[in-house]
Amino acid sequence: MKINYKSLTIILTALFIYIGVGCFYIYQSEKTLSIQKYLEVSKDMKSDLEILIDEKEEAILLVSLALSQNCKIKKGLRENNISSTVFNNFFQIFQKESSLKNLWFQVLDNRGVSIYRSWTKNYGDSMINSRIDVKMMIESPKVISSISTGKFDMTFKSMVPIFYKKKFIGIMETISSFDSITQKMRDNKFDTLIVVDKSYKRQLTKASANKFIYDYYISNLDESKTLVNLFEHKYKQKLLNIPNYIIDDENNLFLSTYHLKDMNTNEMGYFILSKKLSDIDFYSRDKTIQKVILALLFIAFLIIGFAYYIYISKYKRYIEEQNQKLEDEIKVKTQELYYSAYYDGLTNLPNRVLFMDRLQEFLKFAKRKEVNVFVVCLDLDRFKEINDTYGHNIGDKLLKVVANKLQNNLRGGDTISRPGGAEFTIFVEDIDYNDMIVIAKKIVKMMQDIHNIDTIELYATFSIGISSYPADGDTAEELLKNADTAMNEVKKSGKNSYRFYNKKMSQLAQERVVLENDIKRAFKNREFEVYFQPKMNAKIEKIIGLEALIRWRHPEKGMIFPNDFIPFAEEIGLIGQIGIFMRYETMKITKDWIDRGLDFGIVSFNASTIELEDDLFVDSIRDMIIDMDYDASRLELEILESQSMKSREKMITVLEDIKKLGLSISIDDFGTGYSSLSYLKQLPVDKLKIDRSFVQDIPHDKDSIALVRSVITLAKNFNLEIIAEGVETKNQVDFMLRGGCENIQGYYYSKPKPVHEIEKLLIDNVS
Numbered sequence: 001m002k003i004n005y006k007s008l009t010i011i012l013t014a015l016f017i018y019i020g021v022g023c024f025y026i027y028q029s030e031k032t033l034s035i036q037k038y039l040e041v042s043k044d045m046k047s048d049l050e051i052l053i054d055e056k057e058e059a060i061l062l063v064s065l066a067l068s069q070n071c072k073i074k075k076g077l078r079e080n081n082i083s084s085t086v087f088n089n090f091f092q093i094f095q096k097e098s099s100l101k102n103l104w105f106q107v108l109d110n111r112g113v114s115i116y117r118s119w120t121k122n123y124g125d126s127m128i129n130s131r132i133d134v135k136m137m138i139e140s141p142k143v144i145s146s147i148s149t150g151k152f153d154m155t156f157k158s159m160v161p162i163f164y165k166k167k168f169i170g171i172m173e174t175i176s177s178f179d180s181i182t183q184k185m186r187d188n189k190f191d192t193l194i195v196v197d198k199s200y201k202r203q204l205t206k207a208s209a210n211k212f213i214y215d216y217y218i219s220n221l222d223e224s225k226t227l228v229n230l231f232e233h234k235y236k237q238k239l240l241n242i243p244n245y246i247i248d249d250e251n252n253l254f255l256s257t258y259h260l261k262d263m264n265t266n267e268m269g270y271f272i273l274s275k276k277l278s279d280i281d282f283y284s285r286d287k288t289i290q291k292v293i294l295a296l297l298f299i300a301f302l303i304i305g306f307a308y309y310i311y312i313s314k315y316k317r318y319i320e321e322q323n324q325k326l327e328d329e330i331k332v333k334t335q336e337l338y339y340s341a342y343y344d345g346l347t348n349l350p351n352r353v354l355f356m357d358r359l360q361e362f363l364k365f366a367k368r369k370e371v372n373v374f375v376v377c378l379d380l381d382r383f384k385e386i387n388d389t390y391g392h393n394i395g396d397k398l399l400k401v402v403a404n405k406l407q408n409n410l411r412g413g414d415t416i417s418r419p420g421g422a423e424f425t426i427f428v429e430d431i432d433y434n435d436m437i438v439i440a441k442k443i444v445k446m447m448q449d450i451h452n453i454d455t456i457e458l459y460a461t462f463s464i465g466i467s468s469y470p471a472d473g474d475t476a477e478e479l480l481k482n483a484d485t486a487m488n489e490v491k492k493s494g495k496n497s498y499r500f501y502n503k504k505m506s507q508l509a510q511e512r513v514v515l516e517n518d519i520k521r522a523f524k525n526r527e528f529e530v531y532f533q534p535k536m537n538a539k540i541e542k543i544i545g546l547e548a549l550i551r552w553r554h555p556e557k558g559m560i561f562p563n564d565f566i567p568f569a570e571e572i573g574l575i576g577q578i579g580i581f582m583r584y585e586t587m588k589i590t591k592d593w594i595d596r597g598l599d600f601g602i603v604s605f606n607a608s609t610i611e612l613e614d615d616l617f618v619d620s621i622r623d624m625i626i627d628m629d630y631d632a633s634r635l636e637l638e639i640l641e642s643q644s645m646k647s648r649e650k651m652i653t654v655l656e657d658i659k660k661l662g663l664s665i666s667i668d669d670f671g672t673g674y675s676s677l678s679y680l681k682q683l684p685v686d687k688l689k690i691d692r693s694f695v696q697d698i699p700h701d702k703d704s705i706a707l708v709r710s711v712i713t714l715a716k717n718f719n720l721e722i723i724a725e726g727v728e729t730k731n732q733v734d735f736m737l738r739g740g741c742e743n744i745q746g747y748y749y750s751k752p753k754p755v756h757e758i759e760k761l762l763i764d765n766v767s
Contacts (some may be wrong), residue, residue, distance in 0.1 A: 010216040015303050015616045022296040029292055033285040041280055042245040042256040043174035045190055045273045047260050051374060052181045053147070056156055060174050061145045063094075063103065064160040068172040072109060074162060077170040082107055082116040086735070102180075106173040112138055115170075134171065137161060141168045147260065147268070151206040153177060154196045154219055154269050182220055189279050193227040193272040194219035195240065200268070219269075226251055239272050254278045257411045306310075340736055344418040346396055352425070355417035359427050359476040366429070366469060373469040374477075376426040377483040378406075378462045379445070381495040383422035390456060395422075397453045398460060409446050410439070425480065433500075440464055440498040447496075463490040464498035473499050516572050518554065519565060523577065527553050530585045534761065535723060538733050543765060545601035547638070547745065548586040549752045550578065570610055579611045587630050589755055594634065598762040604636035604666060612639065613650070618657045625661060632662030638689070642666050652682055659684045666723075669693075670711060680718070688715045690741070692726020699735045710740050 074083030112128030465487025
């Protein structure tokens with residue numbers, strides 16, 4: 001469909017403008033509705049407070065009016081003696097039947113003298129000079145109801161004149177705190193902080209001093225810690241002068257202030273009101289916003305429908321045009337797919353699929369005509385180093401150059417392919433061995449030339465393996481496999497050469513497969529065993545530790561030592577499984593010895609470089625220690641000096657993590673010449689192990705003597721323990737003792753032994 005981009009642009013622009021305006025309108029609507037809701041909440045909070053204040057003021061007044069008519073109080077006034085028992089019944093009623101919990105009463109005679117106070121036994125003093133409201137009442141007896149701040153607090157106060165036979169005989173005064181109001185506000189999910197203006201500080205002479213903050217008296221200091229903290233530490237003045245409301249997102253609070261004026265309209269008190277934002281009901285706002293969104297979406301769908309209607313009429317012609325284009329593209333894609341299926345995209349050479357197809361077809365022809373066919377595997381030597389040094393772009397260009405050279409130096413009928421990576425395969429037809437040797441030498445010589453890639457001079461050689469039909473196989477797969485085997489042998493023996501396949505190579509490859517299967521079976525059949533070799537303090541002839549060593553008891557081949565299978569296990573990726581087995585068995589066996597009171601000192605175990613580079617290595621040790629409740633200080637990790645030099649920064653981190661678990665660390669084969677003293681200082685090691693290659697020539701070889709003495713001196717200077725391994729003679733033991741190395745490991749004391757023999761040795765030591 002030919003699209004009218006101008007019309008589409010106009011429609012899309014209008015749609016985007018509409019969406020933008022709509023989003024802005026939704027935002028403004030939500031903001032406006034939120035403000036309205038907040039104003040409503042603020043108004044409700046203040047209205048509820050005013051109602052409660054009015055109710056409380058009326059209740060206090062009613063209490064005073066009721067008490068002013070009490071006969072016992074009137075009689076007490078006439079007799080100038082009022083007992084507290086008169087009010088006890090009132091107190092009980094208020095405490096039990098009403099919210100008026102905190103009430104205080106005072107009765108004054110017609111001269112203004114206090115004849116009863118409920119909060120103290122002190123009375124008899126005249127109030128006419130100290131309180132203007134008492135003077136006003138005496139001069140003109142009438143009901144007075146107010147909120148005022150006295151010596152103790154800001155309170156409700158009502159004063160009612162008492163008459164007997166129409167004669168003014170005294171005053172009934174009732175006083176109450178704001179406790180019931182703040183409680184009722186809390187019942188309505190409002191918190192209230194009552195603050196008395198600082199102008200009353202000098203008047204509040206009997207108020208608690210610790211209730212003042214910045215000279216403002218906090219009437220209910222212990223009720224709302226959050227509001228007190230806001231008042232004291234964040235925004236005091238802001239809380240006292242909130243025009244409508246403020247939002248405190250940090251504490252999830254909605255805040256407002258109600259001002260209480262005195263008789264002269266001056267600020268007397270502030271009611272700081274708060275409500276949790278999460279308790280505010282925004283249902284009506286959200287409902288309104290939903291309606292707005294639905295309306296805007298409806299209009300948007302109308303716009304989209306209109307645009308769809310405009311273009312649907314042209315859809316049929318568009319489909320026809322696209323079908324034609326699709327047919328053309330399918331033809332092109334078919335060709336591209338064929339090429340990608342059978343050719344290498346980098347070198348344009350046939351790939352493995354096409355190579356095998358051509359080889360299989362030619363083998364049929366060769367079988368009928370009885371002609372030779374040679375299959376050649378070529379792999380670029382050290383190609384990974386080139387990629388790592390110069391980047392994959394240079395590596396790819398080198399592969400193209402090599403592919404062109406191969407094509408230019410071989411016959412036109414020979415098939416060259418690139419299966420992948422830095423490997424090429426060739427099959428050469430109808431020639432004899434001598435001719436094949438000439439071709440192989442020609443390729444080797446060709447690769448001796450310098451390859452100039454983007455001004456970079458590169459040296460690249462081939463390892464070449466060759467198999468022949470029918471001598472080395474009669475199928476494409478077998479010939480290619482045998483050529484690859486021959487090529488791998490060239491890799492192992494120095495590279496940059498060629499080799500013809502022979503059956504010995506196949507036998508070696510088969511043996512490696514058998515060995516891999518045997519190792520896997522050994523785990524299942526528990527053929528691996530832990531042996532221990534004691535470490536002795538030669539000075540006191542006492543075992544100070546054990547080294548855990550693995551042995552393989554093969555059901556057919558007998559005992560197999562680590563050097564015969566550990567390197568291969570590393571190569572095929574099973575070394576981690578072997579390491580976990582060794583650590584688990586070592587810790588399980590020695591934990592049993594510890595629990596039985598057998599003292600073996602510290603047990604050490606080894607770890608391969610592959611294990612140390614595994615991110616889960618430290619975690620696996622930690623998990624075993626926790627699961628077995630093992631004392632980590634009884635464990636020691638032995639690493640080779642050469643291992644400590646690989647990935648230095650990571651190695652230091654790994655060893656530090658091991659140390660944090662509580663293990664000690666020993667460097668094995670020390671003295672073989674890899675590490676520098678500066679690097680040794682960075683390693684968190686505890687012990688050096690003198691390599692057996694230096695010990696075995698003592699005390700006859702002067703160089704070995706000098707090196708061993710140097711290592712002992714070095715260990716002492718670095719405050720490291722030292723142990724000599726491979727000690728086999730009494731002369732070697734005596735030399736080590738004279739040199740200051742007391743710890744010995746070697747055949748002189750004991751070969752590595754199975755668990756039951758070591759256990760017997762430990763039991764004998766105890767006895």
